[in-house]
Amino acid sequence: MNISPEFDFSNHPQLAQKVSDNLDIAMKRLSDLVAIPSIAWEAFDRTQVHKSAEKVKELALEVGFESAEILTATYGQDAKEGMPAVVAHKPAKPGYPTVLLYAHHDVQPVGDENEWETKPFEATQVGDRLFGRGAADDKAGVVAHLTAFETVKEAMGADFNAGVTLFIEGEEEAGSPSFASFLETYSDKLQSDVIVVADSANWQKGVPALTTSLRGVASGEISVRVADHDVHSGMFGGPLLDAHTVMVRALASLHDSKGKVAVEGLVHGTEPEVEYTEENFRTDSGILNSMRLAGEGSLSSRLWTQPAISIIGMSIADVDKASNTIASRSTAKISVRLAPGSNPQEAHHALEKHFKNLDLWGAEISYSADDSGLPFSTDTSSTGAQLALRSFETAWGVTPVSTGLGGSIPFIADLKEVFPTAEILITGIEDPDTRAHSANESLYVPDFEKAIVAEALMLSALSRNS
Numbered sequence: 001m002n003i004s005p006e007f008d009f010s011n012h013p014q015l016a017q018k019v020s021d022n023l024d025i026a027m028k029r030l031s032d033l034v035a036i037p038s039i040a041w042e043a044f045d046r047t048q049v050h051k052s053a054e055k056v057k058e059l060a061l062e063v064g065f066e067s068a069e070i071l072t073a074t075y076g077q078d079a080k081e082g083m084p085a086v087v088a089h090k091p092a093k094p095g096y097p098t099v100l101l102y103a104h105h106d107v108q109p110v111g112d113e114n115e116w117e118t119k120p121f122e123a124t125q126v127g128d129r130l131f132g133r134g135a136a137d138d139k140a141g142v143v144a145h146l147t148a149f150e151t152v153k154e155a156m157g158a159d160f161n162a163g164v165t166l167f168i169e170g171e172e173e174a175g176s177p178s179f180a181s182f183l184e185t186y187s188d189k190l191q192s193d194v195i196v197v198a199d200s201a202n203w204q205k206g207v208p209a210l211t212t213s214l215r216g217v218a219s220g221e222i223s224v225r226v227a228d229h230d231v232h233s234g235m236f237g238g239p240l241l242d243a244h245t246v247m248v249r250a251l252a253s254l255h256d257s258k259g260k261v262a263v264e265g266l267v268h269g270t271e272p273e274v275e276y277t278e279e280n281f282r283t284d285s286g287i288l289n290s291m292r293l294a295g296e297g298s299l300s301s302r303l304w305t306q307p308a309i310s311i312i313g314m315s316i317a318d319v320d321k322a323s324n325t326i327a328s329r330s331t332a333k334i335s336v337r338l339a340p341g342s343n344p345q346e347a348h349h350a351l352e353k354h355f356k357n358l359d360l361w362g363a364e365i366s367y368s369a370d371d372s373g374l375p376f377s378t379d380t381s382s383t384g385a386q387l388a389l390r391s392f393e394t395a396w397g398v399t400p401v402s403t404g405l406g407g408s409i410p411f412i413a414d415l416k417e418v419f420p421t422a423e424i425l426i427t428g429i430e431d432p433d434t435r436a437h438s439a440n441e442s443l444y445v446p447d448f449e450k451a452i453v454a455e456a457l458m459l460s461a462l463s464r465n466s
């Protein structure tokens, strides 16, 4: 990629002024998008997702993309059709990079409407926050991309040098079922050097963040067998332990007495640069006051760069149907969050070995792998990451931070797989008060404006250096 490490941000005042001039129309466009209840879940009226795709396409043409189309891909054995995405394009001049701007136009359901203080599908500004479902996640991402593009076009002329491809997905909140197939089907249209994913959170109000690490995930099933068949607990209980008792011991071996993961061979990543406070963690998680926190190391490392294991299922009789029987078999399912740097296959091997090595009265204990998802990390010294961090610094006038996410963003792994050489930059439009996915979702407008300025700086810097 032809980017000089000396990014030229000298036009910051001009871009910031233009974004400020464009903010009213940006808020109007965002409100128009929020008004469309584009929930991509099967149980909802999905014609609304088509409606919002139409609206995004219209806006893409309005801000000056040369082409914009609504595309779908099929997935699964019965070739189901995925929800519509919008792809708009402005070509690069020879020798200049192409930036893919990703966001999603579908939203989460609203949940209990009584919990909303404003109407969820009516964007309502209260003070410096805009309330509404999708006002932040991720229709703000959509409008940030549109406005950054429009601003750079106005400042540098419609034929500025960098290429820009807008890619607005329509089913992210529904688990992106056709995403991998979409990338394969349209990989020619989506080729790019840098991918900006505007679907994460800033660190605090007024403090921008680049999300540089995401944990991966691995899940698997554990089986325990202690006898050929179930027997009466009165007749055989005592010398024969039931399979669930053995299972509980097997599962207990996954953590040490401090609650730290005790499986050998799972990767522990590096210490994050910011600390998540215990107070925030307690408020956000709803953990009981009496509960001590499990594990070791900084809280942010426990959440972002260390493995975590949860038991997510167990086959055992319901309490109201329980009988005096010694179960001969027990199965359970665990979910393991993997630190950046882990390989899910190696994690599965480590778990397999862990359970194989357990000797619990000689019971047969085995582990079988289910799903896996790759972790993600950004090399913050890379040109793309430096470009993002420096443009944040210029736009906000404060030092940006690198943060992590304890969960995964499944489509990031898909992007990485199909476009292995593209740099993926995960930027934020949310803040800790956004409440994405909950009632009273909102966008902090001052940071929204800064996020647009930062993205305009990135596009402009990529156009100025060759």
Ligand SMILES: [Zn+2]
Pocket: 104, 137, 138, 172, 199
């Ligand atoms: Zn989102």
